[in-house]
Amino acid sequence: MGNYDIRSKIGLRIKELRAERDVSQEDFANFIGMSRSYFGEIETGKRNVAVINLEKIVKGLGVTFEEFFDSDLFSGE
């Protein structure tokens, strides 16, 4: 996945973990107090998300940062 932009990699990883939890974009965004449209843009790799919002997402997914980045998506970094 080395050719993907970091924004896209993070979006794909969020989507993967959200799908495992079987929760919709809208429900997840509501759960973490983020607008659905902004969250959707992060998930599709359109946003250069900053660490405070990334932490909200990572915590909402119930993983640590280390677990979040433990994925083949990031192994080529």
Add this chain to the structure above:
Amino acid sequence: MGNYDIRSKIGLRIKELRAERDVSQEDFANFIGMSRSYFGEIETGKRNVAVINLEKIVKGLGVTFEEFFDSDLFSGE
């Protein structure tokens, strides 16, 4: 370290890894093409750094994102 803001945790982790490499703030900032003042603000936890710049730093330190976040600093997340 659960009471530290994510910005501070990231700054501390950067500083720790940079110190291990025995490189100054200024030399490291130059190496990754970032201004010393901006990099210094990230390291002191004053900046809500976004993922594109965080990736520059992580790559410059020669670690993966997973390795970067593999620290007790983040284990309480």
